[in-house]
Amino acid sequence: MKVELAEVYGFCPGVRRAVEMVEAYLQEKGPLATLGAIVHNAQVVEELAQKGARVVEDLAEVGEGAVAITAHGVGPEVFEEIRRRGLSLVDTTCPIVRRAQEAARDLAEEGFFILIYGEEAHPEVRGLLSWTRGRGRATLNPAEVQEIEGNRLALISQTTKGRQEFWSFVAEVVGRLSPRLREVRGLDTTCPETGRRYQAVKELSKKVEALVVVGSRNSANTRKLAEVARQTGLPTFHIERAEELRPEWFRGVGRVGVTAGASTPDALVREVVDRLHQLGGDP
Ligand code: SF4
Structure with missing residues (x-):
């Protein structure tokens, strides 16, 4: 293997x-x-x-x-x-989060209502909302946005959301509210890092027969990465540490792919790779 x-x-x-x-x-x-x-x-x-x-x-x-x-x-x-x-x-x-915060603050000061594409309870989104000083809200569901304060709307994103999903959200919200809007600004504040991990696991899936995703189960980005891995159709195992690996998962598997979420340290990934080698891989 x-x-x-x-x-x-x-x-x-x-x-x-x-x-x-x-x-x-x-x-x-x-x-x-x-x-x-x-x-x-x-x-x-x-x-x-x-x-x-x-x-x-x-x-x-x-x-x-x-x-x-x-x-x-x-x-x-x-x-x-x-x-x-x-x-x-x-x-x-993170400097990328800081840029999103500055955008939220500046646009709110300019008189825009800020709509954040993101999870309201996520710490980053709670911080972004605070920077709007009460002139914003967050949601992932465009249908929930029935009205806004005033007629100037600015849309930004939680950094870990997908760029395409953000622009679809913008299009839908603007489509719904446009009769009442005078000015709209959409600012792509997504971070390319999360998308790069998703893309890389899709590429990896073309070369292997099973996937191992390493990272905490309470990390949203690792869970999403495991979901993307599963969507490739390959058997996918989301583990937190090397000891969780089971030899029977890899019976008949010639090549196994390994990836890890943005909160997983290199040392943990190395332990997983070493353990996979012990289970029958090439050192
Ligand atoms: S994913 Fe990482 S690099 Fe990107 S905004 Fe979050 S902390 Fe920063």
Whole structure:
């Protein structure tokens, strides 16, 4: 059995940067708190915890010292509270998310109502909504948008959504509301990284007979990647760690493909590849 890796897999640049910033702080200055898990991967969170990074859900839990904001970013009121509490800030907001936040803020200041194509409960979307200072809402369902405040509408996207889906959403919303709109702006704030992983697993599926997707089950992007892998029609196994691999899954399989979500560290992928080799692959 041969083991093939997808051309693009694992940590995206934004998550890699966030982990590296937290690690650098731990090494140079000591322990800190992170507002939410820095990455949706239990193993990475555990490793960072051993080095002194504890996860808090609320700034009130920090007490004193430093707090890190995750790559998903936060709203302006969180920065204000960090300042008010006198905490040091390690801001790992991904630059691509930051651009979306700036767009939300600037367009709202220009008087647009901001419609975000995204999941309302997702931390990144909650942050984006805060930057609109009450002049926005988020949804994935264009039929839900019956009316907006005023007649100037700007549409942006949660960064991890597909570009095509975003523009279809824009077309449908504008089609519904157009009789009442005076001005419309659509800004593609999607991140190419997620799409690159989906494309790579589709390419990989042409060369293998089974697929293994590595990453947390609570990571939305890894679950979506597993779904894309399944849609190729190949037997697909979504695992969190190498020990979950079962020899019977690969009976009669000559080539197996491996990919990983944007929150999965390289070390975990290497363990999976090694284990697959032990199960009968070529080293
Ligand atoms: S998926 Fe894109 S926007 Fe999100 S953290 Fe990674 S690089 Fe940044």
